[in-house]
Amino acid sequence: MSKRAKIILGIVVVLFVIIVIWLKKKNETSIEVFKTETAFKANIVKKTVATGKVIPLEEIEIKPQITGIIDKIYLLEGTKVKKGDLIATVRVVPNEQSLISAKGRVDNVKIRLKNAEIAYKRNKALYDKGVVSAADFEQIELTFDQAKQDLINAENDYKIIKSGSSGSGGFANTDIRAQISGTILEIPVKEGDQVIQSNNFNAGTTIASIADMSKMIFEGKVDESEVSKLVSGTDIQVSLGAIEEKKFPAKLDFIAPKGTEEGGAVQFTIKATITLDDNYFVRANYSANADIVLEKKDSVLSIKEALLRFDKKTEKPYVEVKVGEGQFEKKELELGVSDGVNIQVLSGITADDELKIWNKAKKDDNNNN
Numbered sequence: 001m002s003k004r005a006k007i008i009l010g011i012v013v014v015l016f017v018i019i020v021i022w023l024k025k026k027n028e029t030s031i032e033v034f035k036t037e038t039a040f041k042a043n044i045v046k047k048t049v050a051t052g053k054v055i056p057l058e059e060i061e062i063k064p065q066i067t068g069i070i071d072k073i074y075l076l077e078g079t080k081v082k083k084g085d086l087i088a089t090v091r092v093v094p095n096e097q098s099l100i101s102a103k104g105r106v107d108n109v110k111i112r113l114k115n116a117e118i119a120y121k122r123n124k125a126l127y128d129k130g131v132v133s134a135a136d137f138e139q140i141e142l143t144f145d146q147a148k149q150d151l152i153n154a155e156n157d158y159k160i161i162k163s164g165s166s167g168s169g170g171f172a173n174t175d176i177r178a179q180i181s182g183t184i185l186e187i188p189v190k191e192g193d194q195v196i197q198s199n200n201f202n203a204g205t206t207i208a209s210i211a212d213m214s215k216m217i218f219e220g221k222v223d224e225s226e227v228s229k230l231v232s233g234t235d236i237q238v239s240l241g242a243i244e245e246k247k248f249p250a251k252l253d254f255i256a257p258k259g260t261e262e263g264g265a266v267q268f269t270i271k272a273t274i275t276l277d278d279n280y281f282v283r284a285n286y287s288a289n290a291d292i293v294l295e296k297k298d299s300v301l302s303i304k305e306a307l308l309r310f311d312k313k314t315e316k317p318y319v320e321v322k323v324g325e326g327q328f329e330k331k332e333l334e335l336g337v338s339d340g341v342n343i344q345v346l347s348g349i350t351a352d353d354e355l356k357i358w359n360k361a362k363k364d365d366n367n368n369n
Contacts, residue, residue, distance in 0.1 A: 036322050036354035042302040044337045044344050046295040050270060052220020054240065054286045056211030057273070060180060063197065063204035065173040066160075068092040070193045070207070077187050081178040087187075087208050088176040090195060102158040109154045113147040120144040182212040185284055216274045216282055218250055218290055221267040229294040230255050236272055241287040243280055250274045250290065295337050302342045307355050308333075320356040321349060328356050 071091035075081065119140055127137040160173070178184075186209045189195065198204030218238045222230065234252045254271035261267075272290060276282060308317050317335055320328035331353075336344030349355070 033326065034328070035357045037304075037307075037357060038354060039301050039303045039345060039349060039351050041299050041351075042342050044297045044300060044302060044339050044342055045293055046337050046339055048222060048226045048292050048294055050220035050222045050290040050292060052218055052270075052288055052290065054216050054238070054274065054282055054284070054288050055219055056182075056185075056213060056284055057215040057217050058180065058182070059185065059209060059211035059284075061206045062087065062176055062179060062208045062210065063206060064090050064176060064195045065197055066090060066092060067197050068174065068195060070189050070191050070195060071174075073187060073189075073191055075184060075187075077184050079184050080182070081184060081210065082181045083178055085178045086175055087178060087184070088189075090174045090176065092174060099158075102154070106151070106154045106158050109147065109151045113144075113151050116140075116144040116147040176207050178208075178210055180210055180212065182210045185209045185211050211284060213282070213284070214276070216276060216284075217253075218270075218272045218274055218288055220270055220288070220290055221262075222270055222292070224259055224266040224268065226294060227255065227259070227268040227270075230270065230292065234292065236293075237291045238272065238274055239289050239291070240282065241289075242283070243286075246277065246280055247291075248274050248277065248282075252292070297337050297344055300336065300344045301351060302344050303349075303355065305338060305341060305343050307357065308343070309358070319349065322354040322356065 068090040071089045073088045075085070075087050081087070120143075123132050123137055123140045126132040127134070187207065188209075189205065189207055193205075195205035195207060196202055218236075230252065232252055232255060236250050236252055237247045238250045239247050250272040252270060252272045254269075256269040259266040259268045270290075274282075303319070307319050309319070310317055311332075316332050318330050318332045321331050323329045331348050333348035334346040336346050338344070
């Protein structure tokens with residue numbers, strides 16, 4: 001064999017080997033295989049979570065009836081009290097000008113009373129002799145009685161300004177007493193603090209706040225996109241940050257008719273009455289979350305949301321249904337309620353359809369490309 005023939009034969013052999021290797025690799029290339037799953041029946045519950053806190057249904061602030069200085073505090077925060085129990089006392093520091101004015105009124109009334117008494121005694125003797133008529137004497141007697149009452153009133157005013165109480169019975173203005181039965185939540189003042197009574201220009205100093213801790217409510221906020229789906233009277237579940245292992249049943253009682261803007265979103269206040277458990281002590285202002293059912297569907301045809309895709313042009317949801325080996329067909333769906341994991345399918349597929357599970361890209365695949 002000539003040298004040229006050997007070269008040609010070598011080239012043919014090399015080409016043959018290359019073709020064989022190429023065909024082998026081509027035959028080894030397989031169609032990408034996707035796993036499938038079918039739709040299923042499921043109970044789908046759509047919920048929302050409202051964040052808020054637990055507060056007493058009834059809470060009042062005790063304010064003094066007179067301006068002065070806290071003289072003595074008898075009870076501590078957390079103490080259970082009954083209506084009328086003494087919490088603290090206020091020592092009056094009278095205004096000198098008011099005190100002098102009140103003392104002057106007492107002295108003036110005493111002068112009028114002395115003159116009225118002299119006139120009464122003189123005319124009484126004349127009336128007994130028949131010199132003064134009954135009508136004239138009755139008028140003089142009335143003036144005398146009025147002067148006596150005016151003195152009593154002036155002296156009471158003077159005592160109230162000086163000591164805070166007239167001592168005529170009942171509770172003194174200097175006594176700070178519980179207005180309802182409950183638990184003292186807070187005493188924001190100390191002995192020696194100056195306090196101001198409530199008036200038209202000042203709300204007054206709060207000496208104590210009291211609440212009935214056996215009646216608690218949840219107060220939270222929901223977004224405007226969900227408030228229209230809430231119904232008053234709905235049963236909800238309230239979980240407390242401080243009591244993680246327990247959920248308290250509650251009933252939605254109030255949905256605010258007006259929202260407030262917070263952080264660019266409109267929020268609506270809701271309130272729900274909580275059913276307490278005697279085994280747990282719930283404190284005021286515990287942070288809490290309320291699970292609220294917005295919509296519920298029982299035993300409906302459903303799929304996992306991970307199977308969904310959305311058309312780039314129409315933005316309509318669809319899945320791919322298996323029609324042959326390695327072959328899938330696009331099916332648009334009409335969807336219903338979703339719980340974030342599963343979603344209701346109203347139309348588009350049947351329970352027997354095999355739905356494509358979208359494979360995730362791997363790093364090795366990218367490196368090989």
